[in-house]
Amino acid sequence: MDSEYVKLYTASGWLNGIMKVTPESICWRDCTVNSPNILEIGSKSIFAAILSKEQKNAFKSVKEAAAHYEPNMKSIYFTIFTVSKVDSNLDFSARNKKRPSCDSWTFQASSEHEANAFVQKIHEIIRPNYKSKPHNILVLLNPNSGKKKSNDVFNTFCKPIFKLSDVNYSLYETTSPEFAKKFMETEDLSKYTTFVSVSGDGLLNQMINGLLSRKDWEKYRKIPFGVVPSGTGNGLAWTFGYGWPELASISIAKGMIAPMDMMAITRANSDPLFCFLSVTWGYVADTDIESEKLRMLGSLRLEAYGILRLLRLRKYEGRIHYLPVEEQSLDKPKIANNEVSEHKTLYATENANASTNSLIDQYVKTQGQHDALSHGLTLPLGGQFTHKPSPLGMVRSPTDSAYNSLTNDSDINNTINGKKENEPVPTSAPAAYNAIKDYLVANQIKIPVEISKLPKDWVTVEGPFTSVTAVKVPWLTKTFLVSDKASIVDGCIDLIWCGGNVSQLKLLPYITDSVKGGFMNKNGINYSKVKAIILEPTGHRSLSKKKSEKKKNKHPSTNSTSTTSISNSKLSNSSSNLEPVKIPGNKGILSFDGEVAPIDYLKIECIPKLINVITNPWFHPFENETKSKKAIVSGHKSGYNNSPISRSASVVSFY
């Protein structure tokens, strides 16, 4: 069945044509003499194919489409569901703005047998091996996240999209704040192919920490995590390129995965844990946590409270120490293809860990020769062809980018497998943490830090600070591009800090218009790519306009004059570095992936590629670097006008 006669239903009625299905796309061509009508749909844009009734009216939503779907019907008609994406040259400011639109395309085959054969073939390009490896998703839903709309989000988007995409799932509603972590620690996970949270970032953090606390965590760490955003910030979903819940559901159904780094957090006075988004202290933490009382405003709470907090900016006393990553080691494009090859479908191979050269080939091919085909829908149509669409989608797109990972999968495997047996470890620490802790460079340093014993290449910065932020992702919310240089898989952490005397006026553009990019290392916003960080807050804070005595600003453990960069050669071998440490004051909080924690001394370190995550089908883990350069260098702003899809009728709104 290479190509067959198939009719396509359009607003002008049925058109006769020939259809061809390849792994990259489906292509339908009007076979009327001299007709310019061609419909090409890239495989990344297709999320479902079903046998259907003759469909003459456009579906208004995926929910309506799913309500019409009868799984065991026989028919000569079949319908393909697609999501389109926006121009691949969009810069940051255009990102996240336009809601995706989905569409449906109904065809008529010459027999029931043929219609069924088309549907099976299209299933295979949507999810290779879908028959031998059926999808079974574990979904945990937090009914209290965001504006308490998680159930609506699930019923409006996930449920119908999973039904149309022939995806099985088990849904559990959380009943308490501890539910998700406990569930992931104790549930039999062997039956699932994907773990999904319908929530903000907090629930996903608990799911991941629950999994990494299991004794058999290594067995499950490659099962990908996805998130359907229903919180207020949803930084991770915006980072994965699916902040819109319909696109998140489609991405989860399609199962494109990429590796993701995690930050291991060692605390002096509490249990260690893992974070994937951010560790914040000062302005960003206070804005996130203190704005909880404005929850009814949705994501606006962060923007509104952010301005208020800026007007009454606080400064925090303490020190930070960090291990910078050398610039030149980041600026090499040579393994970009390797990295991209890891963005693969969950169904491409039986073993998600397997290296797949064919995927490199596929990537090169789709990026180069068949860009339009594989990245979206193209409709090079003449005047006579019209089609009434159903609403649902447009997505941002990937770009090339250069990046050099500091480590690769084998590094983390070596680390984990190199764990020493029978070592005493904190009982409440996640099992994965116990396995790696001896290899964390920051854990070789005792806190409070004795500067004379800091290893070579560490840098110390003396406070006060107005804000200290360690991030693994570019986006903390839909509109806050915290670091235009961050990547989920670069083996590094982006450290951003502002001193106590930073100008509020100069900070304002970063707070209100971060999508412009290019704010790092300007106007008092300091930035470094780092491998590890040690935070030593003193627990003292004041309004930034108050002048504190210079002496008082110094960390009690700093006995020399103010130090910004120190190099020493000796490493402390103290094993007591996890013992509780007395912090003089108690003012301020920390925020871990948006969850509040008491002020503490802590060490943060990047663990490369610890887990896998679901991304949107066009996701590129290194796109931010290129995007930010584009935004800064050319100030280029492209709109949506040149999108190949301009046939959307209306947009589904869900809240």
Ligand SMILES: Nc1ncnc2c1ncn2[C@@H]1O[C@H](COP(=O)(O)OP(=O)(O)OP(=O)(O)O)[C@@H](O)[C@H]1O
């Ligand atoms: N059933 C529940 N009742 C109360 N709290 C819950 C429940 N389920 C989960 N939680 C807790 O709610 C917290 C916040 O969850 P989550 O981040 O998913 O939503 P959110 O805070 O509204 O989102 P955002 O961080 O984007 O604002 C987590 O600490 C989680 O443990």
